[in-house]
Amino acid sequence: MSPRALARLAPALLTAALGSGCVTSTVDEMVFNEPTEGVGDASVVILGRRHASDYETEPDFIQCIGRHIQRGDPSIEVVGELEFLNALYPWFEPRTAPLRPADIDRLMTQPPVAEKLASLQTEYLIWVDGTTVQTNSAGSMTCGVGPGGAGCFGFGTWGNDSTYEATIWDFTDRAEVGRVNTSASGQSYMPAVVVPIPIIAPVQGTACDGLGDQLLKFLSSEH
Amino acid sequence: MTSAPERHAGPLALLLAALLALAGCGAKEVVVQGQFPEPLMSRLPLTLGVWYDEAFREHEFFDEAKGRAESDWLVRTGEAQVQLWDTLLGGMFERVVYMDARPAPAQMNPAVDAVLIPRVDELQYAIPAQTNIKVYEIWMRYAFELVNTKGEAIADWTMTAYGKTPTAFLQSDEAAVNLAAVVALRDAGAHFATSFTRVPEVAAWMETLDAPTAVAAGPGDAP
Numbered sequence: 001m002s003p004r005a006l007a008r009l010a011p012a013l014l015t016a017a018l019g020s021g022c023v024t025s026t027v028d029e030m031v032f033n034e035p036t037e038g039v040g041d042a043s044v045v046i047l048g049r050r051h052a053s054d055y056e057t058e059p060d061f062i063q064c065i066g067r068h069i070q071r072g073d074p075s076i077e078v079v080g081e082l083e084f085l086n087a088l089y090p091w092f093e094p095r096t097a098p099l100r101p102a103d104i105d106r107l108m109t110q111p112p113v114a115e116k117l118a119s120l121q122t123e124y125l126i127w128v129d130g131t132t133v134q135t136n137s138a139g140s141m142t143c144g145v146g147p148g149g150a151g152c153f154g155f156g157t158w159g160n161d162s163t164y165e166a167t168i169w170d171f172t173d174r175a176e177v178g179r180v181n182t183s184a185s186g187q188s189y190m191p192a193v194v195v196p197i198p199i200i201a202p203v204q205g206t207a208c209d210g211l212g213d214q215l216l217k218f219l220s221s222e223h
Numbered sequence: 224m225t226s227a228p229e230r231h232a233g234p235l236a237l238l239l240a241a242l243l244a245l246a247g248c249g250a251k252e253v254v255v256q257g258q259f260p261e262p263l264m265s266r267l268p269l270t271l272g273v274w275y276d277e278a279f280r281e282h283e284f285f286d287e288a289k290g291r292a293e294s295d296w297l298v299r300t301g302e303a304q305v306q307l308w309d310t311l312l313g314g315m316f317e318r319v320v321y322m323d324a325r326p327a328p329a330q331m332n333p334a335v336d337a338v339l340i341p342r343v344d345e346l347q348y349a350i351p352a353q354t355n356i357k358v359y360e361i362w363m364r365y366a367f368e369l370v371n372t373k374g375e376a377i378a379d380w381t382m383t384a385y386g387k388t389p390t391a392f393l394q395s396d397e398a399a400v401n402l403a404a405v406v407a408l409r410d411a412g413a414h415f416a417t418s419f420t421r422v423p424e425v426a427a428w429m430e431t432l433d434a435p436t437a438v439a440a441g442p443g444d445a446p
Contacts, residue, residue: 056358056389086260090413112263131389133357 021201023186027210030179042123043077044069044219045084046166049129050094057128061164061208065128068212073220079120087116101174122171126215130164132204135185141192151194161185162207166215178218182210250295253397255303257405261314262416269432272335272372273312274322276342280305284346298348298361298400303408308341311412315419326374336432337377340368344381348403350396359399360387361407367415369425378424384411 046066048057059081066078085092091107098104108114141154161183168178186201216223282301288294312319320333325340332338345364351357362385369378386407388399420426 050387054356054358056387058389058391060391086258088263089260089409090262090416093409093413095410096413096417110264112265116263131357 021186021188021199023184023201023203023206025182025184025206025210027214028181029214042121043079044124044126045079045081045120045122046126046128047081047084047092047097049097049127051097052129055131055133057130057164058132058204061132061204062128064205064208065126065166065212065215068208069216069219072212072216073222076219079122084120084122087120088113101169101176104169104171104174117171124177124219125169125171127167127169128164128211129167130162130207132160132162132207135159135161139190141190141196143192152192152196153194154192156190156192157187159185159187160201160203162203164207164211166211168215168218180211180214180218182207182214184210250297251397251400252297252299253400253404254299255401255404255408257303257306257401257408259303259307259310259409259412261310262412264315264416266317267315267420268317269336270318270320270334271312271316272320272322272326272333272338273308274325274338274340275305275308276325276340279342282343282346284348286348293352296348296400298346298404300343300346300404300408303404304341304343307408307412311416312339315416326370326372328373330374332372335372337369337371337428340370342366342368348400350400351390357390358387359390359396359403360385361400361403363407363411365411365415369428377428378422380422380424382411382414382418384408384414386410 046062046069048059048062050056062081066080069076070078090096091113092098098107108117135158137156137158139154139156141152141156143152144150162185163183164181166180167176168180169175170177184203184207186203186206188201189199190196191199280301281299282304283297283299285298286296309319320335322332322335322338324330326332326338342365343363344366345362347362349356349360351359354360363383365382365384367378367380367382368376370376384407386403386405386409388402388406390399420429
């Protein structure tokens with residue numbers, strides 16, 4: 001088959017590739033004090049913990065959880081991470097962020113901080129800590145460009161592991177009221193015959209859905 | 224018959240490939256750009272003069288490639304430094320006055336309580352290609368001088384700042400280094416805002432002015 005014929009087949013191959021790699025996922029939940037009627041008019045903030053030296057909780061993962069919660073229950077107001085960090089600057093930066101719920105009391109002694117938190121009506125603060133890493137990779141792929149066109153040939157595969165923990169703080173009671181862990185792993189593949197066809201395992205997306213579902217159960221009266 | 228675009232496709236592809244190959248060899252330049260929020264804190268009742276010298280206003284860091292596989296790096300932070308410190312000091316002090324020159328004995332100066340002179344002593348960066356960790360990092364060491372209008376030293380201290388950002392799909396090295404620099408600048412602001420009144424010489428000087436010093440007690444500090 002000529003490279004041009006294969007290139008014409010590319011859309012069909014890509015469509016076939018929409019089927020994604022397999023992912024396995026587990027979720028553990030520990031809830032101490034669940035709200036019985038949801039969060040009402042109050043808002044929820046989801047922040048990434050960024051204290052570790054060798055990894056960083058991805059900002060897009062935090063956004064993903066926020067979107068998941070709002071899709072599941074549009075009545076829950078989720079304050080954007082950057083919006084909250086900017087509004088409360090410099091008190092929630094990695095260097096200054098409270099490490100224990102009791103530290104919120106010390107923040108509240110500052111009138112501008114207390115006023116801002118009151119205006120945001122923040123009831124729950126959810127800290128998310130973790131990351132997605134590539135665990136293994138194998139295979140090889142060669143790409144070339146010539147007067148007749150360009151193409152790749154080969155096969156690659158890699159694995160991803162996601163591990164995240166969400167810790168829920170109650171702003172009113174200054175207490176930790178729940179903890180959710182999720183881990184997911186999956187293998188992605190990329191065969192290439194002229195056109196590389198990625199078959200991506202949505203590992204981080206699965207972790208986001210798992211964590212988002214558990215948080216929705218906690219925060220929403222409808223779930 | 225070959226249409227005009229097809230006739231040019233071969234040379235164009237070669238040109239594109241050559242450009243892509245050359246792109247890997249060139250110097251990488253980052254002009255740090257970001258938004259810095261005003262600090263949420265009670266303003267110190269002081270009129271602070273600020274003097275940014277030329278080295279600070281136009282601060283840049285150059286790192287020469289150590290091998291053929293690496294690139295030269297030029298990181299210009301001057302503009303962002305001025306933007307950050309203008310915003311931060313404006314939110315920390317009741318009044319900020321920009322000096323026309325470094326304070327000196329035989330010089331007419333505006334009436335200020337003290338003049339702050341910041342300096343970037345050192346900047347280091349790390350990218351995943353150097354560390355095998357999926358984060359981009361920027362580390363800076365600042366030196367501050369607080370002087371009176373005659374140029375006599377009130378306090379002299381150093382402070383570090385650190386920022387990192389994770390790798391992200393389709394994100395260039397330059398964009399990631401910019402993000403890490405913005406995080407480092409935010410950290411510098413947070414560090415300064417929460418530690419200024421705890422610098423022993425500054426605290427002693429403020430006692431002589433009878434100004435409140437409780438503003439900068441961060442949540443991580445001992446009660």
